[in-house]
Amino acid sequence: MKHCNSLHVLAIGCALLTPYHSFARGSSEPNLASGKARVYDYTVPSAAASGPADLILYNANVVTVDAKFSTAKAIAIKDDKILAVGNWQLEKYQGPDTKMIDAKGSTILPGLYDSHVHSYKAAISSLEDLQPALDSIAAAQDYIRQQVAAKPAKSWIVLQRLYPTRLKEGRFPTKAELDDAAPDNPVYWNCGPVGIVNSKAIEVSKLMTAGNPPYGEIVRDGKHQPTGLLRNADSALKLPAPAHPPTNKEIRDAVIHLHQLYNQQGITSIGERRTYPESIDLFRDLEKTGELSVRVNCTRLMDDIGSSVDEAITNLDAITNSGRGKLPYGPTGVGDDWVRIGPLKVFLDGGILVGTAYMRHPWGIGPTYQITEPAYRGQLNCDPVILGGLYEEAARRGWQLTAHCTGDAALDDLLNIYQRIQFKQDIRERRFLVTHANFQTDQGWEKCQKLNVAADVQPIWLYEDADSLTKTLGEKRMTNFLSLKTWLEKGLVIGGGSDHMVGTDSFEATNPWNPWLGMWIALTRKTVHDQEILPREKLTREQAIRFYTINNCYLNFEEKKKGSLEPGKLADVSTEHAGRPGARRAPQNAWFCAELSRRRGGTTRTTFRNRVCRRLSREQTVLSRSVAFSRQRLP
Ligand SMILES: [Zn+2]
Numbered sequence: 278m279k280h281c282n283s284l285h286v287l288a289i290g291c292a293l294l295t296p297y298h299s300f301a302r303g304s305s306e307p308n309l310a311s312g313k314a315r316v317y318d319y320t321v322p323s324a325a326a327s328g329p330a331d332l333i334l335y336n337a338n339v340v341t342v343d344a345k346f347s348t349a350k351a352i353a354i355k356d357d358k359i360l361a362v363g364n365w366q367l368e369k370y371q372g373p374d375t376k377m378i379d380a381k382g383s384t385i386l387p388g389l390y391d392s393h394v395h396s397y398k399a400a401i402s403s404l405e406d407l408q409p410a411l412d413s414i415a416a417a418q419d420y421i422r423q424q425v426a427a428k429p430a431k432s433w434i435v436l437q438r439l440y441p442t443r444l445k446e447g448r449f450p451t452k453a454e455l456d457d458a459a460p461d462n463p464v465y466w467n468c469g470p471v472g473i474v475n476s477k478a479i480e481v482s483k484l485m486t487a488g489n490p491p492y493g494e495i496v497r498d499g500k501h502q503p504t505g506l507l508r509n510a511d512s513a514l515k516l517p518a519p520a521h522p523p524t525n526k527e528i529r530d531a532v533i534h535l536h537q538l539y540n541q542q543g544i545t546s547i548g549e550r551r552t553y554p555e556s557i558d559l560f561r562d563l564e565k566t567g568e569l570s571v572r573v574n575c576t577r578l579m580d581d582i583g584s585s586v587d588e589a590i591t592n593l594d595a596i597t598n599s600g601r602g603k604l605p606y607g608p609t610g611v612g613d614d615w616v617r618i619g620p621l622k623v624f625l626d627g628g629i630l631v632g633t634a635y636m637r638h639p640w641g642i643g644p645t646y647q648i649t650e651p652a653y654r655g656q657l658n659c660d661p662v663i664l665g666g667l668y669e670e671a672a673r674r675g676w677q678l679t680a681h682c683t684g685d686a687a688l689d690d691l692l693n694i695y696q697r698i699q700f701k702q703d704i705r706e707r708r709f710l711v712t713h714a715n716f717q718t719d720q721g722w723e724k725c726q727k728l729n730v731a732a733d734v735q736p737i738w739l740y741e742d743a744d745s746l747t748k749t750l751g752e753k754r755m756t757n758f759l760s761l762k763t764w765l766e767k768g769l770v771i772g773g774g775s776d777h778m779v780g781t782d783s784f785e786a787t788n789p790w791n792p793w794l795g796m797w798i799a800l801t802r803k804t805v806h807d808q809e810i811l812p813r814e815k816l817t818r819e820q821a822i823r824f825y826t827i828n829n830c831y832l833n834f835e836e837k838k839k840g841s842l843e844p845g846k847l848a849d850v851s852t853e854h855a856g857r858p859g860a861r862r863a864p865q866n867a868w869f870c871a872e873l874s875r876r877r878g879g880t881t882r883t884t885f886r887n888r889v890c891r892r893l894s895r896e897q898t899v900l901s902r903s904v905a906f907s908r909q910r911l912p
Pocket of ligand 1: 395550
């Protein structure tokens with residue numbers, strides 16, 4: 278598939294998506310986009326290009342997502358750019374070779390942008406033994422027993438990303454429960470920053486006598502015996518190397534396939550929030566061969582910042598060094614419109630789904646996260662003083678900065694670091710970010726306003742985890758949980774994303790990455806158990822669409838190039854109707870139709886998925902109808 282200089286439609290399944298190469302330039306013009314927001318630059322290049330167009334989509338509901346959120350009836354595209362948007366058939370752009378597509382009233386939106394995925398890792402996970410959807414400890418025990426029976430004796434059994442907040446029991450399993458299912462095999466229940474292991478895993482990894490790794494904890498009971506709970510300490514485990522690591526070709530094919538699944542849901546850009554040279558090299562190769570179907574903004578992760586500022590800066594040098602083809606892996610801005618290096622990131626604290634987010638107040642004793650220490654406030658994964666020194670130098674070298682930051686105390690630390698950098702260099706136009714930012718505070722917002730700090734946030738955690746978090750933390754502490762509306766009312770920018778990391782299915786993956794689900798959660802603030810969390814924080818439909826389009830472009834300095842449908846911008850378009858002979862409906866409705874047919878066929882679906890689909894089918898209809906109406910009809 279070639280995608281330079283000629284019209285090329287990435288019609289995968291049903292989506293009509295048209296991302297292309299090349300740049301668009303424009304001058305700055307501040308704009309009031311959402312409430313008081315002053316930050317977007319909607320200025321698009323003077324439409325130097327003239328007709329004829331390669332493609333005109335007419336009889337459409339074009340939701341431009343421009344400054345006025347105006348709608349139009351037709352859009353003309355030439356090469357990789359939007360030539361014109363208007364309320365007629367755009368005949369003056371029509372030439373003998375122009376392809377005319379009657380959109381038959383379909384809604385056309387800018388290509389969607391997920392600001393936080395791990396597509397490389399998720400694609401690889403699809404090559405491994407697929408773990409079925411497990412929604413309880415009991416089901417997980419059954420699965421472990423099956424694995425014990427199926428695998429050679431003493432094999433490790435690893436369960437991926439079964440968060441306690443998403444299990445029927447609402448807690449981590451105990452060591453005893455894992456022992457019960459696998460007395461003779463080591464078991465590792467991997468939830469990222471936190472893991473649970475059984476007695477056999479403790480024995481073979483010699484955790485009885487092991488010391489804590491840096492910034493990690495092998496949690497022990499009153500008799501100094503490991504309880505099975507590992508906080509940021511999985512490096513202490515003696516896990517075997519994978520028996521059959523996937524080949525490069527397999528990884529390449531899996532990444533291409535996953536990106537095509539993204540396309541099918543209307544996604545044309547992603548923020549890949551953890552990249553290493555091997556994934557960047559692959560994206561660059563796919564770009565060269567024309568097989569890359571989403572634009573990728575590559576966050577560079579520094580796993581280990583080291584034990585001093587000097588060491589941290591040496592590590593920064595190491596992750597920036599030139600890669601294959603002499604293209605460097607940093608700083609921010611290296612690359613082109615397909616593969617661009619994004620911000621530098623570290624893991625500042627743990628996670629809210631595993632009880633290690635670093636909080637201002639103690640988490641509280643309870644079984645959900647096996648917390649037994651009254652003063653326990655979560656974990657920092659690196660020293661803020663060293664991080665401050667590193668980030669000051671990285672800022673000087675041109676890096677945009679972010680950090681994985683889930684708890685309110687971790688956010689305090691990060692914003693204090695940004696504030697100290699501001700004393701030495703002006704960062705207010707640098708769009709420093711917070712990644713996750715689940716718990717905001719008034720002081721935090723004030724600092725974000727002063728420093729123009731934006732955030733990438735994940736609505737799915739509200740849907741899946743807010744009920745459990747409310748039980749653990751109480752309603753009072755949840756009053757600033759994913760306060761999306763307040764962020765916008767403060768004139769700040771937030772961008773929506775999923776944190777997709779394991780599996781590929783848009784609903785069943787961890788985390789579910791379906792962008793329509795993400796928007797729906799932002800609109801309704803409903804949880805999986807049908808609770809409404811902080812209804813005042815509901816976004817309007819306009820805000821929800823911006824959240825998954827132009828806002829994410831802003832996060833990455835790309836809003837002059839894409840994120841809205843305006844002349845001169847890249848022609849990244851998603852539509853619900855490909856309009857070609859035999860074309861199926863897409864992408865907004867594709868999943869719905871697929872779900873209906875599957876359900877009619879009686880295929881087993883998980884409860885979770887059915888619940889989501891029932892709800893989405895209703896809400897998504899409302900969403901797509903709403904965008905089809907004039908702006909005045911939007912809430
Ligand atoms: Zn992530």
